[in-house]
Amino acid sequence: MTELVETKGLTKAFGEVRAVDDLTVSIPEGAIGLVGPNGAGKTTFLRLLLGLLRPSQGTGRVLGYGIEDGIPVRERTGYMPEHDCLLTDMTGIGLVSYMGRVSGLDPGTAMSRAHDVLQFVGVDEERYRKIAEFSTGMRQKVKLAQAMVHDPQLYIFDEPTTGLDPRGRSEMLGLVGKIAGSGGRNVILSSHLLPDVESICKYVVILDGGHQIAAGPLAKLLTGAQDRLRIDVRGDRGAFLAALQEAGVDSEAGPTGIHVARKEGVESDVFRAAKASGTEVRYMGVEIRSLEELFLELVERNAGGR
Numbered sequence: 001m002t003e004l005v006e007t008k009g010l011t012k013a014f015g016e017v018r019a020v021d022d023l024t025v026s027i028p029e030g031a032i033g034l035v036g037p038n039g040a041g042k043t044t045f046l047r048l049l050l051g052l053l054r055p056s057q058g059t060g061r062v063l064g065y066g067i068e069d070g071i072p073v074r075e076r077t078g079y080m081p082e083h084d085c086l087l088t089d090m091t092g093i094g095l096v097s098y099m100g101r102v103s104g105l106d107p108g109t110a111m112s113r114a115h116d117v118l119q120f121v122g123v124d125e126e127r128y129r130k131i132a133e134f135s136t137g138m139r140q141k142v143k144l145a146q147a148m149v150h151d152p153q154l155y156i157f158d159e160p161t162t163g164l165d166p167r168g169r170s171e172m173l174g175l176v177g178k179i180a181g182s183g184g185r186n187v188i189l190s191s192h193l194l195p196d197v198e199s200i201c202k203y204v205v206i207l208d209g210g211h212q213i214a215a216g217p218l219a220k221l222l223t224g225a226q227d228r229l230r231i232d233v234r235g236d237r238g239a240f241l242a243a244l245q246e247a248g249v250d251s252e253a254g255p256t257g258i259h260v261a262r263k264e265g266v267e268s269d270v271f272r273a274a275k276a277s278g279t280e281v282r283y284m285g286v287e288i289r290s291l292e293e294l295f296l297e298l299v300e301r302n303a304g305g306r
């Protein structure tokens with residue numbers, strides 16, 4: 001089976017900044033989450049995949065097609081960019097059918113597909129109004145509709161819920177989830193909102209500083225870290241850690257608490273160390289419970305190693 005995305009040494013430099021830095025990845029088909037802090041290189045990576053930016057070095061394939069000539073990839077991909085891209089002087093239906101013709105549909109098919117996808121995203125009578133008059137939520141829906149019009153094999157969503165209120169966000173997420181859940185469609189969802197990614201994606205790629213710092217099935221990434229307990233104490237954390245280390249417990253401080261290696265009897269060592277240091281255990285459990293925690297840990301460790 002071909003991988004959804006494969007890159008080798010992919011690099012994009014903007015002057016001194018290496019936005020994507022010698023990135024070698026292999027991403028399977030399915031619903032993929034792309035996460036990373038601001039400036040991690042997510043948008044640059046996605047634009048490289050689409051052939052909208054030229055790599056400074058390295059190569060890549062998407063759906064088996066080389067990224068050097070972006071056209072075969074773009075024909076099979078629906079892209080919802082991070083920033084506003086809409087021609088605001090056009091009507092909703094005008095824009096979406098136009099995008100259909102741009103992707104090679106004949107005018108009749110483009111128009112009927114445009115109506116279908118606007119229906120799907122929930123833009124009703126408003127489709128006949130100019131986009132300039134649309135609310136942010138409505139614009140995001142039109143942005144999604146234009147990405148769907150040519151029925152692509154792959155969807156690339158770059159921060160699709162940015163700027164939306166809670167209701168708009170949940171609607172957008174529902175639509176993205178529906179697409180991801182329909183057979184034969186691949187989704188790459190780039191987002192800061194880790195619970196969004198967690199709810200839709202089965203596989204996650206974490207970028208930082210243009211590098212991949214972790215990748216794998218989400219369930220596996222989370223269980224992989226379960227050889228440690230995470231402990232949160234009320235009181236002096238430093239004193240608690242010192243007491244643990246004095247007792248010979250394999251432990252370290254991390255951004256989400258104190259972490260200790262799991263082994264027989266370690267719980268009583270923890271309580272003893274808390275007592276000795278005048279602190280109180282507020283939480284003790286399997287270390288990583290969410291993508292959010294995993295992300296904090298990895299990004300912090302990566303920064304420490306720099």
Ligand SMILES: Nc1ncnc2c1ncn2[C@@H]1O[C@H](COP(=O)(O)OP(=O)(O)OP(=O)(O)O)[C@@H](O)[C@H]1O
Pocket residue numbers: 014017018019036037038039040041042043044045082
């Ligand atoms: N056209 C450009 N010219 C110069 N520098 C750029 C350009 N595009 C991106 N960069 C820089 O490359 C780095 C990666 O940016 P990129 O937008 O890919 O990150 P991101 O992960 O999408 O961030 P965000 O979460 O803020 O959207 C940043 O340091 C950014 O300033």
Ligand SMILES: [Mg+2]
Pocket residue numbers: 042043044082158
């Ligand atoms: Mg971005």
